[in-house]
Amino acid sequence: MERSTHVDSKGRPGMVDLGMKPSTYRTAVAQGRVLVPWTVDQEGLEKDEEWISPKGPVIQTAVLAGIGGAKETSRLIPLCHPLSLTFCGVQIEPRFLKDQDLMEFTIRCTAKTYGPTGVEMEALSGVSAAALTLYDMGKSVVQGIRIADIHLVLKTGGRHDVDLQSL
Numbered sequence: 001m002e003r004s005t006h007v008d009s010k011g012r013p014g015m016v017d018l019g020m021k022p023s024t025y026r027t028a029v030a031q032g033r034v035l036v037p038w039t040v041d042q043e044g045l046e047k048d049e050e051w052i053s054p055k056g057p058v059i060q061t062a063v064l065a066g067i068g069g070a071k072e073t074s075r076l077i078p079l080c081h082p083l084s085l086t087f088c089g090v091q092i093e094p095r096f097l098k099d100q101d102l103m104e105f106t107i108r109c110t111a112k113t114y115g116p117t118g119v120e121m122e123a124l125s126g127v128s129a130a131a132l133t134l135y136d137m138g139k140s141v142v143q144g145i146r147i148a149d150i151h152l153v154l155k156t157g158g159r160h161d162v163d164l165q166s167l
Contacts, residue, residue: 015079021116026157029110030123032150034134036142038096038103051094055137059092062107062133066090069129070111070122080121087112088122090130105134108153118158124150 008014051058067088074082089110097104109126111119131147138145155162 013079015081016117023115024157025112025114026118027110027112027154028119028123028152028156029108029154030120030127030151031106031108031153032127032131033148034105034107034131035146035148036103036105036134036138037144038101038142051138053137053141055140058134058137059094059105061137062092062105062130063090065133066092066107066109066126066130070109070126073122073125076125077121081117083113083115083117083119083122085111085113085119085122088126090126092130092134107131107134118155120152120155124152 050060055061067090069076070088070090071085074080087110091108093106095104095106096102107127107130109123109130111122111126113119113122127150131150135145135147151164152162153165
């Protein structure tokens with residue numbers, strides 16, 4: 001059985017030493033969904049209009065939260081190395097699911113860096129922070145909001161490239 005990379009010989013957790021690992025250009029894309037009970041006659045989100053809650057513009061605030069969440073990953077997740085992101089982008093696309101009376105917000109976070117370790121956790125943290133912000137800003141207006149399906153979609157630049165977009 002292989003020894004865990006984040007546990008020493010006595011079973012104590014620790015950070016991996018990246019000092020001798022080669023730097024490469026690395027990218028990760030994560031995705032998730034927020035499902036909001038919604039009826040066609042509800043106010044606040046038309047085809048090209050921003051959803052405004054009593055707390056302010058929901059989608060734009062969630063985009064900023066997603067970028068901030070990606071940047072703060074090492075402070076949130078034990079043993080994650082602090083990374084210098086060369087890029088972080090968050091896109092949120094609303095889509096009305098008429099047959100279910102749901103508004104589906106698909107969140108994608110792309111994180112990039114040049115370094116000795118990947119940015120998967122940053123991309124996943126970005127999606128999570130954006131989803132939690134959508135939840136927080138909408139909960140006073142709509143009950144029953146659900147966060148779902150947060151997962152890694154793509155990872156490039158390390159020992160193994162992973163493309164899960166077709167799954």
